[in-house]
Amino acid sequence: MDNSNPMHGFSQAAFVAAIWANTGGRLGVCETEPRxxxxxxxxxxxxxxxxxxxxxxxxxxxxxxxxxxxxxxxxxxxxGSKPAQHQVARRARLAWLLFSGIAVMFGGGCLLALEKRHELGLGYPTGLLGLLMVFSGVLLSMYAMLAPILHPRVAPHHTPEPAALSAANTTSKLVLNAGLEPVLSVTEHTTRTLEPVVVKSNGLSRNSTAQKE
Known part of the structure; x- marks a missing residue:
């Protein structure tokens, strides 16, 4: 193809302009916004x-x-998937809270055991800190276990799935009712041939035939 043809350059410019108009002026830009x-x-x-x-x-x-x-x-x-994701995040948060409470309680118990058995000379504040950690861990663990009971979440109402509906029949598939009379066709013999008719007049009978033109 000869690229020096001016009509070829005009068609390329028109093609690029059409793409630019369809993309709203964002030619070559990848759309990342969620739809x-x-x-x-x-x-x-x-x-x-x-x-x-x-x-x-x-x-x-x-x-x-x-x-x-x-x-x-x-x-x-x-x-409807958003409520399910929210429930999963809530359960994960409660599980992490329970784990934190157990860890804090275990750490406080370790401090109390070290001060009592080994007499490390850490002083009175260490024992008080260990005792506070034990109670804090117990409270956190109890809250994590009782939170579903104290703050129940109402389960979303699941509507029953509707029964599958069959597509409506179109007029091309309708069957004629049995009570309807069939339409006569133009090919049927709808006329009768003229036969000789006997005409009686004053006690006399004579035969007359219809003349055909």
Missing amino acids: SKTIRGIQMHCPACGTQTSETQRFCRSCGLELQAIQQIVASQLS
Whole structure:
């Protein structure tokens, strides 16, 4: 291809301008912002008639049911992983608190044992510090074990999964009712041929035939 052609340069410039417009002026910049969860890509059906809908519809095309409130409920259910993550973080915090209480209690017990048995000459404050550490560790451990009882968390209400709805039948699949009369076709014999008709007049009978034009 000859790059000296001016039309070739114009097409390249138009292509770059189109990409720049589609990216909002951020050509070559990687988008790192997290996007919010939506219900795109999920096949939705109307809960009233079962007609398949999209996330952009506000009303059902078949029965007219409002779908905006239902879409909000579905979106809230998709973001239901946040309470579970919060519970996991809370349990980890309580476990760390219990471990800290046991460690502090064990450290205070060690100080009391060293001062009593080995007589290290650390003085009175060491024994008092060890005693305070033991009591503090006991209180921390008891709080970590009793926190779920003192501050219970209400479990989120799990709504039952709706039953799968079958798609509504379209008009191309409807079967004619048995009570409806079939429509006559133009190929059927809908007319009768003219036969000789006997006409009676004043006691006399005569035959008359229809003339064909």
